[in-house]
Every structure is written in structure tokens, then in C-alpha cells.
Amino acid sequence: MIKKLTILSLVILFVLSSISAAAVEIDDFDKNLLIRVFKDVNSEDVEYMARLGLDSKDISLILYYYSNSDKRLDKDELDRLVKNRERINEFHRYFGMPSIIFDDELVRFRHPYRERHFPPFNTKKYDKKYKINGGTEIIKVRGNNYDYRYNNKRTGVEEKIEIKNKKYEYYYRDRNMMEKLEVHHANNKYSYYYKNFNNGRTIKKEGRGRKANKYSVYEELKEKYRDLEDDDYYEDEYEDDDNDEDDDNGIDVKFDIKIDLSDLFN
Incomplete structure (x- = not known):
């Protein structure tokens, strides 16, 4: 009996020490950066992800993926990411994201939020067709090739994402705007184009992008955070104003993300 208790105690100590060893401490600068740049992210969210062993750069890339792809980050999603963290820089295709960031800033899509489906992590073959919000959604994965289509004639929304070995293509159009990359x-x-049909505002960008990974994304977010801190008036003037002129002209705004980790803190 004593031997069994001793073994059980050792197992518990091993598990606790493993959790402790995996935890990462996020300093105040990085915590404030993540909270300021990403909407709906709070201190508890960041601290929980750090306890799972994700450092500031890991968290930056994860939040960047989710905020740009309209995908909700919850406990199940986070668990899958942690299990596959060694491949985090390769996950752009599962989010329908390009493998680069722009030469002078991060990629930020301007189309409105729309709920959609995604292929599972690590899948190499996937075929699904959904009826969602009155439209038809088709997802196909073959190896590193990714094809996504959504069409809704009632709302006028059309979205396409195609990722192949040689090229990435994104297209979105509704009754108010068009966006291409x-x-x-x-x-x-890269070549990026955005047009707002209501006011005629147009954004065109061309250049040679940089590889999107947790280091490059973190450095860009750090620059963005410093700019926001320098412009104290920024939040009052532009936050939550999707129709603001400067927003459509490409001035950086906070990344909007759907995150729900509240059940983890109860």
C-alpha cells in the first residue's frame, strides 16, 4: 500500500512539475501589447496561454491568424494549437491566410466578419460542402493545396481562397466592397486591392512580402503597439468606427478577434 502511494505521489509530482516547466512568464510590455492591439483579449487570456507554454511570439501569431480569418478562438482550438505548436509557422493554410506579411506592415483583411468553416489541423485530404447562412460553402484540401469557395446569391457575398505551391489568391465581394490579394x-x-463601392475609396498595394512567422509578426505588432502608444488620441478617434476615412485608407487599426476562454477561469 505504501509503495502504491509512493508511486502515485511521484506521478502527481511529475505531472505538476511538467506543467510548471511548460509555463512561460509574459512580461508587462508584451502583455500590454497583446491586450492593446487585439480587441476582446484581456490579461487573463494572455496569462492562460502562457501557462500552456506559449510565449509572446507564439501568442502573437495565433491571435494574428484568428483575427484575420474570422475564426473564434476557444479552449478546444487552443488545445489543438498547443499540441501542434512546433508547426505553428505552417498553419497559415488552415486559416486560408497567405504565407507572407507585407513589406511594410501586416496583412489585414477589411471584409466584414462572417462565420465560416475550416479544415482540421494537419489534414492532408479534406472535402466538405456546407449550407451556411443561406449560402453554399465548399472546402477542399489536397496535400498543401487549399481551395475554399463561398457563394450567397441572396446577400451578394462571394469569397474564394486558393492556395497552391506557386501562388496564393484571395477574393471577396459583396454589395458594398471588393477585396483581392x-x-x-x-x-x-504580392498585389493587394480594396474598393469601397459606397464612397469610392480604393487601396492598392504592391511589393515583395516577408515570410510570415511568429518572429516577423511579433516585431510588426510591437511597432504597431508603439505607434498606438504615441498616438493617445487614436482610440477615441478610430476604435469601433469601421466607416472611418483613415481606416479605409489603410491606417492601422486594432485587430478584431472573436475569443472565448471565459470558461477556463471559473
């Missing part, structure tokens, strides 16, 4: 993987050259 093309990236050539051989040289990372």
Missing part, C-alpha cells in the same frame, strides 16, 4: 510564392511578390 495575390501572392507569388517564388519571389513573395
Whole structure:
């Protein structure tokens, strides 16, 4: 009996020490950065992710993926990411994201939030067709190739994402706007186009992008945070104002993210 208790105690100590060893301490600067740049992210969210062993750069890339892809980050999603954290820089295709960031800033899509489906992590073959919000959604994965289509004639929304070895293509159109992004993987050259049909505002960007990974994304977020801190008036003037002129002209705004980790703190 004593031997069994001793073994059980050792197992418990091992588990607790493993959890403690995995935990990462996030300093105040990085915590404030993540909370300021990403909407709906709070201190408890960041601290919980750090306890899972995710550092500031891991968290930056995760929040960047989720905020740009309209995907909700919850406990199940976070568990899957932690289990596959060694491949975190490769996950862009599962979010329908390009493998680059722009030469002078992060990629930030301007289309409105729309609930959609995603393929599972690590899948190499996937075919699904959904009826969602009155539209038809098709997802196909073959190896590293990713194809996504959504069409809703009632609302006028059309969205396409195509990722192949040589090229990334994104297209979105509704009754109010159009948005396109093309990236050539051989040289990372990109072309981005946005047009607001209501007011005629247009954004065009071309250049040679940089590889999107947790280091490059973190550095861009750090620059963005410093700019926000320098402009104290920014939040009152622009936050939550999707129709603001500067927003459509490409001025950086806070990334909007759907996150729900509240059940973890009860």
C-alpha cells in the first residue's frame, strides 16, 4: 500500500512539475501589447496561454491568424494549437491566410466578419460542402493545396481562397466592397486591392512580402503597439468606427478577434 502511494505521489509530482516547466512568464510590455492591439483579449487570456507554454511570439501569431480569418478562438482550438505548436509557422493554410506579411506592415483583411468553416489541423485530404447562412460553402484540401469557395446569391457575398505551391489568391465581394490579394510564392511578390463601392475609396498595394512567422509578426505588432502608444488620441478617434476615412485608407487599426476562454477561469 505504501509503495502504491509512493508511486502515485511521484506521478502527481511529475505531472505538476511538467506543467510548471511548460509555463512561460509574459512580461508587462508584451502583455500590454497583446491586450492593446487585439480587441476582446484581456490579461487573463494572455496569462492562460502562457501557462500552456506559449510565449509572446507564439501568442502573437495565433491571435494574428484568428483575427484575420474570422475564426473564434476557444479552449478546444487552443488545445489543438498547443499540441501542434512546433508547426505553428505552417498553419497559415488552415486559416486560408497567405504565407507572407507585407513589406511594410501586416496583412489585414477589411471584409466584414462572417462565420465560416475550416479544415482540421494537419489534414492532408479534406472535402466538405456546407449550407451556411443561406449560402453554399465548399472546402477542399489536397496535400498543401487549399481551395475554399463561398457563394450567397441572396446577400451578394462571394469569397474564394486558393492556395497552391506557386501562388496564393484571395477574393471577396459583396454589395458594398471588393477585396483581392495575390501572392507569388517564388519571389513573395504580392498585389493587394480594396474598393469601397459606397464612397469610392480604393487601396492598392504592391511589393515583395516577408515570410510570415511568429518572429516577423511579433516585431510588426510591437511597432504597431508603439505607434498606438504615441498616438493617445487614436482610440477615441478610430476604435469601433469601421466607416472611418483613415481606416479605409489603410491606417492601422486594432485587430478584431472573436475569443472565448471565459470558461477556463471559473
